[in-house]
Amino acid sequence: MAAEAIVIPKPQDSPAARILRFVAKAPVHLILMALGALWLVPTAGLFITSILPASELASSGWWKIFAHPSTATWSNYNALFHNHGLLTALKTTAYIAVGNTLIVVIIGALAGYALAWLEFPGRDWVLVGIIGLLVVPLQMALIPMFKLYDQFGLFDTILGIILFHVAFGLPFAIFLLRNFFVGLPKDILESARIDGASEVTIFVRLILPLGLPAIASLAIFQFLWTWNDLIVALTFGQNTQPITVWIFGQLREFGTSIDVIAPASFISLVIPLAVFFAFQRYFVQGLLAGSVK
């Protein structure tokens, strides 16, 4: 049915043909507009909910704002920006996301380079092992790491949460970067080696700049994953709470604290959205490299 809707006459330039073409495509346009609206409504609903006072939300739906625009208020947000718990949670989230991203990019790029361009015995076995680790569910590591963190004082620390994320981000990072590095022009690297450049120099001066598109994709993925994480922080943190865990703590009183939950949720998704819009191209590239390869 969908495919039939796109029957389009061969592009011709007479006005009649153009009108015909437009009419033939009208159903597709309408369907897409309806679907687009469907995809926007929930997020729009969250935002509008977040700017309505609690008294309003108890009795009427967020869409009534279109009838009474004056009910909108920033007071929920004002209250949140004076909420010490939320501000701390935001800071914690930022530390975790940025810290993890930096470490994964650095360690991942080093390993990706080694697996792509260094000749050493057993290289392919290491690579196969890393590909095997790609799909390991993180549930497999929760209990042993809980024990280990307890012994080494990493429990309830930002570093502990970051390192756990690093480990589970690395297989994908190495896989993505290795695949990208392998495709870099071989002669540039060879000539650098002949010129006597050390591997470290080649890595820093050639690989990192040339690999920037893949590194950017990876960095965005890592940032979003850790920013959006719940389970790792919930398991290894107690007072170290990123924003998802903080909101989770309010969830028990969903009905009565909706004026806190909705704006906090919206704040939590504004930063990933900004990152996504700023680096959309790299995001999609990384997605394709990671899945279609």
Next chain:
Amino acid sequence: MAEGSITAEPPVAAAPPASADPGRFGRYATGAFFLAPALFVLAVWMVYPVVYTIIRSFFGQQGYLGTWVGFANYSRLFHESTLRTAIKNNAIWVAVVPAFVTAVGLLFAVLTERVRWSVAFKTVVFLPMAISAFATGVTWRIMYQQDPNVGAINALGKSISGVFSPAGVLSSAAPSTGIVVPNHGGLILKTPLKPGGVALLGLTAIPPEQVPAGAQQAATPAPKPADIVGTVWRDFKPGGGVPGKVESQEQGLPGVTVQLQQNGKTVQSTRSNADGSFDFTNVPPGTYNAGVGASTFAKPFGGYGWLGPSLITPSLLIAYIWIWAGFAMVVIAAGLSAMPRDVLEAARTDGASEWQVFRRVTVPLLAPVLSVVFITMVINVLKVFDIVLALAPESTQQNANVIALAMWRTAFGGVNDFGTGSAIAVFLFVLVIPVLALNIRRFKREA
């Protein structure tokens, strides 16, 4: 080359020139230098835990290593009701989500292919991918609220059902005297009536705000020889009154559907006036009963319990498909744009219809991409966790349970049963092993 963009360590300016062949040891050393940090992290945070968890799954509940229990933890997986619910739910997830996401992604990719503003559409559909599953859960929980005044989906349901089965004038009311009795959802006056008779239909238990607008003082109808007349009114006088009698300060109920029945069949139907009075005109001789039609008492649409025990999993599936459709669309669209155009054109010139081209050429050529999307979604769905925690209310968490969540609850949800928790984790791991093997095989084929 751009300098200092992302530097892992300071550029080594005075590095000694590498010899042409560093030798076997030298190669090991360089490889190790670059790989060491990654291998250390992977060994400590992934390899060791996998081994530990597998061993731990054969030991008893408490502490870091309890007593040997063999497969007892695994048998609990299939005998404990909460774990069985989790496995059953996850089976539903696997059966529904990957297929739907792939189909929706394919549909969107094909639809957007020749539309100019496809970028805008794709961006909108892709947005949820950037948002946490947790925030999505909160977002949809707002959408799913049961009260149609608060939850958008039930509000939509209410306005649709309002067209097909509108709510009655009075949704709650009861007879004020024993001679008015329930009858097929409506009410009927037991006393038989003949032409010239008067029907008094007194109702109580109507909250003041439910009295229909425009209600006036109830009128006592005057009998007419060929008609059956009557009043339907709110038989409640502040400060007390006589039930079954129209008194001052008692309001008529306008807009009520009143029916005249003979042998159980409705012969005449009319609506009451502002003072509650009604009039069945020109009634042929015979015996009749007067009553209030069932439609008057039709309850307004109360909303479906999207977050209730029976619908919670379908609700979660919808929200999850909403998140991942954009992923499938983008990956499939990339596959679509890489497709050889001449093959499609050749099929079209050979007279294939657009549907045939889609079925016989596009889909088979896309099969590798579709399977990648499908498999990715199977993995994602097996590990689903956050959205359940965020979307399902406390009361239906158990009904919405999934394997990854069951693992977490068992190990960290207060009971701290590390034995069974490990067994659940291993079970989850075993489920993803086919994909793990597939990945390795695909890599080896490429290498």
